[in-house]
Structure formats: C-alpha cells, structure tokens
Amino acid sequence: MIEPAPRTAATATATATAAGRSRRGGRVRFRPAMLLAPCLGAGSLLCVAAAGWFAAEEARLDLLERARSGLTLSSAALSGQIEKQRLLPLALSRDAELAGLLRTPDRGLAARLDARLEALAAEAQASVLYVVGADGITVASSNAGTPQSFVGASYRFRRYFAEAMAKGRALQYALGTVSRRPGLYLSQRVDAPAGPLGTVVVKVEFDDLEARWREAGFLAFVSDASGTVLATSVPAWRFGVLSPVDAEQAADIRDDLQNPDAPLRPLPLAAEPGGLWRVGAGKAVPAGLYVEAAGAIPGAPGDWRLHVFLPAGPALARAAANARLIAGLVLVAAGLLAALVVRRRRALRQRQETLSAMNAELETRVAERTRALRHANEALTGEIAGRRGAEARVQNLRDELAQANRLSLLGQIAAGVAHEINQPLAAIRTYAENAGRFLGLGRAEPAAENLASIVALTGRVAAITDTLKSFSRRATGPVEPVRLGEALDGALSLLAGRIDGSGIAIERADPGDLRVSASRIRLEQILVNLLQNALDALAGRPDPRIVVTVEARAETVVVTVADNGPGLSPEIERTLFMPFVTTKEKGLGLGLVICGEIAREFGGSLALAPGRGPGAAFALTLRRAP
Ligand code: ADP
DSSP: OOOOOOOOHHHHHHHHHHHHHIIIIISOOOOGGGGHHHHHHHHHHHHHHHHHHHHHHHHHHHHHHHHHHHHHHHHHHHHHHHHHHHHHHHHHHTOHHHHHHHHSOOHHHHHHHHHHHHHHHHHHTOSEEEEEETTSBEEEETTTTSTTOOTTOBOTTOHHHHHHHHHSEEEEEEEOTTTOOEEEEEEEEEEETTEEEEEEEEEEOOHHHHHHHHHTTOEEEEEOTTOBEEEESOGGGTTOBSSOOOHHHHHHHHHHHTOTTOOOOBOSEEEETTTEEEEOSOSSSOOEEEEEEEEEOTTSOTTOEEEEEEEOHHHHHHHHHHHHHHHHHHHHHHHHHHHHHHHHHHHHHHHHHHHHHHHHHHHHHHHHHHHHHHHHHHHHHHHHHHHHHHHHHHHHHHHHHHHHHHHHHHHHHHHHHHHHHHHHHHHHHHHHHHHHHHHHHTOHHHHHHHHHHHHHHHHHHHHHHHHHHHHHSOOOSOOEEEEHHHHHHHHHHHTHHHHTTTTOEEEEOOOTTOEEEEOHHHHHHHHHHHHHHHHHHTTTOSSOEEEEEEEEOSSEEEEEEEEOSOOOOHHHHHHTTSTTOOOSTTOOSOHHHHHHHHHHHTTOEEEEOTTOOSSOEEEEEEEEEO
C-alpha cells in the first residue's frame, strides 16, 4: 500500500486550488439540460427506427395484398383447370361406346376409343385420359400406341381406381407409374345396372401453371392435409413437407401418395415475426424474407391449400431505408432549425446580458461621476471659502501695506519737508534777526518789511504742512462702484474757472454708465491734479488742447489725460512720482506722488503713458466695477 505523502502547506494550497478549480470548472455541475442531448439523440434514433418499421409494415401489407390477389388468381386458375378436367371423366362415364367396350372387350372398338380419348385429351389439354376395367386393367388410353401406352397396364393398386370403384369418384396427386411425372388423377366410375364396369381416369399435369407461377415471380405450391407439397413452382420442393414428420408419419404419407420415393424433406421455411417467412439458403429459391397468402382451393379436396409466397426482403429493406432516410433528413432539418432557433435565442440573451451589463456599468460610472462631482463641488466650496478668507487676509495685508507704504513715504516726505522747511526757517531767522536789529536801531520800516517777509515765508511753510496733513490722514470714504462720467464732470466743473476763457480746448470722452472701483472725491482729486498739470503745461502754448480718453477693458478701465504741451524732460521723467520733484515755481512736487498712492489704494495705478508725443499723457488705470 502506498503511504500518502505528508501534507505540507504548499501541497495543501495546491490541493485547495485544485479543489476550487474542480468545483468551478473541473467537475461539471449537473444541469437538467445536459440530459437533453442524449434524450434527443435517443428520440431521433427511435423516430428513425419507427419510421423504418412503419414503412416496412406498410410495404409488407402491400406485398401481402399482392400475394392475396396472386393467390386468388392462381387459385381460380387451378380450380378452373381441375373443374374442367373433372368434366371429362364424368362425361365419358356415361358414354355408351365406352361402357360397351368395358362390357365386352373389342379390338376395333378399343382402337376407336383410343383415338377419341387422344383427341379429347389433346383438346382438353389433359395429360392422359384412359379407361380402366373393373379388374384394374386399362382397356383404352389416349396414349395407346405410344411407348408409354397404359393399355394393358393394371392400376388396381392405385387409390384413385379403388376409391372411384368404391365411392363413384376419386382424386389423387401422384407420380405416373410409367412417366414418373407428377400429376392429378381424377377418376369417375362407369356404372351399369349390373354394377360398376370400370373407371375413366384423366391425369392433369400442372406444368404450365407452375411455369406461369414462376414467371409471375411467385413461389407457389399446393399442400395437402398432411402438409405435403404437391403441385409447386419449385420442383425441388415437390413432396416436401411443411413441418418435419417422423418415420411413421412419413410411411403413412408415402403410402397415401403411393410414392415410396417421396423425400418428405421439410421445406426451408421458418416463420418470422410480423407474419413473414424466411426462406433458408438453398439452390431452389433465393433465400430471404417472403410474405405468404394461403387459402383453400375451390373444387379441390377441402384440405388442400394453395400457398403463394412473394419475396419481401428487398422491398421491405428498400421501403424501410427510404423511410429512415426521409425521417433522418426531416430530423436533421428539424435539428438544424432548432439549433438555429436556440442560437438566435442565445444570441438574443447574450445581447440582453451585454446591454444590461453596459447599463449597470453606465449606472456605476454615473454614480462615480456624481460622487466625484460632489467631492469636487465640496472641494470647490471649501476652496472658495479659503480664497475668500485669503482675499480678506490679502485685503487686510494690502491695507496694512498701504498704510506702511504711506508711512514710509511720509518718512521720505518728512526728510524732504525738513529740507524744504530748513530754508524758510533759516530765512525767517535772518529776517527776524534783521527785524530785531532794525527795531533796535529804531528803524521801523525795514523791520516791518523783514516781518512781512517772515509772514510770507510762514505762508509757504503752512502750505507744505497743509498738504502733508491731508495726505497723512488715512483714506476716507469706502472704495465702491463710482460712475466715471460723474467723476470726470465733477473734476472739470471744479476747474471750470481756470478753463473758461483760457482758450484751451478740452476733448473728453463720454464713458456713459461705465463704473469703476474708487471713492468719488479722491477720484476727482486725481483727475483735478492731472488736468491742472496739463493746464499748467499749456500756459502760453499755441493751440492748446487737452484730450481725455476712456478705454474700457474686461477687468479695467484706463483714463488717459493727454495734452499738447512741452512734455517732460528725460530728467523729470526719471524722477517723476518722487516727492518734491517739480519744475514749477510754486509747485510742491507732491501731486503725482499722492495721486499715484490714491490710485494704488483703488487697486489701480497711475503712470506716464508712453509714446504720446508731443505733449505729456498720464494713464490712470482703475478696476472696472460691475
Ligand atoms: P507740482 O505740480 O507741484 O510740480 P506734480 O507732482 O503735480 O507737482 O508735478 C511734478 C512735475 O511734473 C511738475 O513740476 C512738472 O514739471 C511735471 N509735470 C507734471 N505734469 C506735467 C505736464 N502735463 N506737462 C509737463 N510737465 C508736467
């Protein structure tokens, strides 16, 4: 016995995998549909076999019908011949000449009768016609004068003679004692008032009839009560028996037939199922299956039967084969049709499955997308909140930066102021000292002049401090949407006094409803400053002109104030927007610095617009407000 190998972890896994595979694929799960194919196969075979059987049965019945009609015809022919021949001895038994010969033998009469019998036999197609005396000796015969002549022969031992003498008539199928040819002997007693005179016998041979049976393709024979074959289309079967007989029966039959040589061999016939007979192999007839029709023969002894056999094997086989072929073809066609239907249904089911799978996938994808969108939306909302927070922080930072910027600018300005104020302060000091000195000298007038100069100088210092005061104040008024047109109108109306009568042409754009992010007052302040600078630059210039244009962009609005004045020297251009840079006698050089700062607070900018010669042009960029 082989010991099983110890199970390691690896083998255990392999076994488990194999088991899983066998569960899923290796061992096929039983399904009722699996029985369908063998059932259909068996059913088809059954159908084909049944078709063959029915067709064979139909063919057998046809053949049987033909055999029966053959039987009827053959039986009629046989009985017709017997009836016809029977009349001969009957008629002759009443013949006076014949009776006379039997009563008194006479050579001449015998010769005449022989001739008559010969003529009659020929006419009636009888084999032999003869007259036997009461002692069994033939007295006249149709074959008298021939080597086979019956005349003088004794037939006392013949049954047809003895029986006819006893009963009046007799009938016997036997072999001719002389000719050894089989035939039916019909005998009729010749009666006279004194008693029976003898018998008239006619022998009928059935050669022609047997030949006709053979020609018709029949296998026919006549059997008697003992089952012995008499007349037959198969000479080899003559004196055969339908079923085996023992020796005693055989002796009886041979005795009855008066034929000691009768073979009495059983015919090679065996009953087959379905009313068929099988003829065994032999030289006499073709072996195979036969149908049989059998019946009594009218006019023949009651226990005689005529059997007609028709070959059935090939016809039955052909009919069965044809039927099987047709059934097979029909089944194949039906099978193909069924396969087609099944295939179409399967394809339909697969398409439906695919569609539902696609549908399910689509739904899954839609759900996934929806989920992703929701997440994205949430993320976006979060981001927007973050941005808002960041913007707020940026705005705060920007405010703080602007303030820091302003303070740092203030630092610069403070330094400038210190420098600017130093001069007037030094002058004031000088003027004050001079005034003191003049007052000491009692010269009031020059002292007053010096004091007046001091007052003038303090005015200048006051102007500087005023501007700075206004600038250092934290921006007032919220930044909000402001109509640009209104601010422009305001600035121009503030300057109307200067413009009117100055001869300076003002071209201004109409911004319509355009709005910008600004504070109205401070925006006007910027515009006034720019327009004032332009007006200053145009003083004494020929054909003076100021052009104010407005360019609205997607996010911004650019207001340009241009003039055709002398423009800016490169030096001024470099230092522009720096505090206290001025070319004007009474200028402070703070306007542009402050305006630039205000523009930045609005989220915009102020810059020199490039390439706008011959004069100067300043571009104020503002954020566009909704
Ligand atoms: P202020 O007007 O007090 O001088 P600003 O800052 O407004 O101070 O101007 C600074 C200088 O810029 C001016 O002195 C002038 O030289 C120059 N400037 C400004 N605008 C113009 C202009 N439109 N044309 C020529 N020069 C100009």
